[in-house]
Amino acid sequence: MTFRIGMLIFPDITQLDMTGPHEVFTKMPDTEVMTLWKTLDPVTAGGGMRILPDVTFETCPALDLICVPGGAGMNPLLNDEETLNFIRKQAETAQYVTSVCTGSLVLGAAGLLKGKRATCHWLSRDMLKEFGAIPDASRVVIDGKFISGGGVTSGIDFGLTVAAEILGEDKAKAIQLGIEYAPDPPFNAGVPETAGQDIEQATRDAARARQEERLALVQQAAAKL
Amino acid sequence: MTFRIGMLIFPDITQLDMTGPHEVFTKMPDTEVMTLWKTLDPVTAGGGMRILPDVTFETCPALDLICVPGGAGMNPLLNDEETLNFIRKQAETAQYVTSVCTGSLVLGAAGLLKGKRATCHWLSRDMLKEFGAIPDASRVVIDGKFISGGGVTSGIDFGLTVAAEILGEDKAKAIQLGIEYAPDPPFNAGVPETAGQDIEQATRDAARARQEERLALVQQAAAKL
Numbered sequence: 001m002t003f004r005i006g007m008l009i010f011p012d013i014t015q016l017d018m019t020g021p022h023e024v025f026t027k028m029p030d031t032e033v034m035t036l037w038k039t040l041d042p043v044t045a046g047g048g049m050r051i052l053p054d055v056t057f058e059t060c061p062a063l064d065l066i067c068v069p070g071g072a073g074m075n076p077l078l079n080d081e082e083t084l085n086f087i088r089k090q091a092e093t094a095q096y097v098t099s100v101c102t103g104s105l106v107l108g109a110a111g112l113l114k115g116k117r118a119t120c121h122w123l124s125r126d127m128l129k130e131f132g133a134i135p136d137a138s139r140v141v142i143d144g145k146f147i148s149g150g151g152v153t154s155g156i157d158f159g160l161t162v163a164a165e166i167l168g169e170d171k172a173k174a175i176q177l178g179i180e181y182a183p184d185p186p187f188n189a190g191v192p193e194t195a196g197q198d199i200e201q202a203t204r205d206a207a208r209a210r211q212e213e214r215l216a217l218v219q220q221a222a223a224k225l
Numbered sequence: 226m227t228f229r230i231g232m233l234i235f236p237d238i239t240q241l242d243m244t245g246p247h248e249v250f251t252k253m254p255d256t257e258v259m260t261l262w263k264t265l266d267p268v269t270a271g272g273g274m275r276i277l278p279d280v281t282f283e284t285c286p287a288l289d290l291i292c293v294p295g296g297a298g299m300n301p302l303l304n305d306e307e308t309l310n311f312i313r314k315q316a317e318t319a320q321y322v323t324s325v326c327t328g329s330l331v332l333g334a335a336g337l338l339k340g341k342r343a344t345c346h347w348l349s350r351d352m353l354k355e356f357g358a359i360p361d362a363s364r365v366v367i368d369g370k371f372i373s374g375g376g377v378t379s380g381i382d383f384g385l386t387v388a389a390e391i392l393g394e395d396k397a398k399a400i401q402l403g404i405e406y407a408p409d410p411p412f413n414a415g416v417p418e419t420a421g422q423d424i425e426q427a428t429r430d431a432a433r434a435r436q437e438e439r440l441a442l443v444q445q446a447a448a449k450l
Contacts (some may be wrong), residue, residue, distance in 0.1 A: 047251025151405025180376025
């Protein structure tokens with residue numbers, strides 16, 4: 001039996017949220033990985049890269065794993081019933097319901113994370129509380145069938161964790177060796193605690209408008225649950 | 226002045242070689258990042274993801290940085306004069322000539338790495354010698370205007386290193402914080418030395434046919450230099 005993985009894509013997605021785990025997932029044997037969106041038209045990511053959806057909400061088969069990535073473009077999805085209904089329907093039968101980065105807020109808006117532990121990009125993690133979820137600062141969080149990864153690059157750690165859940169540790173290690181994942185960042189600035197106050201503050205300042213809009217949309221979505 | 230970055234894409238590319246640094250590069254201020262190939266038709270990566278090229282070899286402007294990613298599909302590029310000539314021409318005027326993964330073999334085939342230190346995916350790193358390059362097992366290698374990253378995921382370390390070269394350390398750190406790059410692999414199997422002999426041998430066995438074909442094509446390309 002082919003294991004079917006569907007990864008949501010949408011305008012203004014942070015493509016690395018999706019492309020990191022996509023690379024891991026496509027190296028899993030007997031696994032089909034598809035990108036999905038409302039139409040088959042190219043989707044333009046936040047950085048301008050254009051990716052083609054493989055299936056639409058209508059043509060997408062029942063998935064064994066659904067993954068919702070994040071990025072600035074998830075803001076409008078928080079109150080988009082078409083997308084939320086698609087996710088809810090797939091989540092009923094999927095073995096795993098997963099997210100990377102701010103994708104967990106979309107799972108929250110779909111009403112799927114009540115009482116569940118989940119993670120999110122550090123800038124938006126606290127917003128999970130609005131949906132009754134329990135924010136967890138771990139890089140990858142497993143709570144039953146729900147698996148979430150933190151911000152952007154955590155999608156690779158997330159992907160390998162998922163691969164190990166499904167295939168066992170040895171097959172996940174073989175994928176890790178294949179993608180030479182022995183990370184060696186040139187700096188130690190990946191989380192606010194190590195980046196230093198100036199860099200953290202500059203990041204918060206630059207994101208303020210988007211984050212304020214996001215919080216309002218999260219509250220609006222949470223009020224409907 | 227906009228800093229122009231062009232990233233080669235091609236059929237059967239390992240998309241994460243490209244999408245990792247693409248995410249970093251698109252977060253650099255005053256920077257334009259474009260994917261490029263022979264035509265504007267969608268390019269299908271090794272794992273099936275379809276990406277649209279932004280420009281062709283003909284419409285591509287003079288680049289400040291050219292980046293050649295890798296993947297199984299670089300084998301045919303080793304003796305593809307159209308691609309090699311495009312890279313040679315851009316390399317003459319580019320400030321930086323770069324690669325991720327087995328993309329360094331394509332730079333070698335273009336005759337650009339004679340006497341230069343460079344890295345490559347661990348499985349193919351020794352082949353750099355055929356082009357007169359000096360293989361270096363570091364995750365990111367800088368030799369003058371030539372910057373190379375190792376296998377697949379090293380593209381993120383590579384991207385941040387490039388960002389620091391161009392913008393300085395603080396701006397690179399801000400990008401690192403934005404993409405929450407505090408990697409925490411679930412296993413320690415990213416290089417043969419830590420993956421264990423069984424997993425290394427299985428990876429070598431699975432790759433044998435492609436690697437034998439690659440070596441023959443590398444030697445054919447090297448003979449023309």
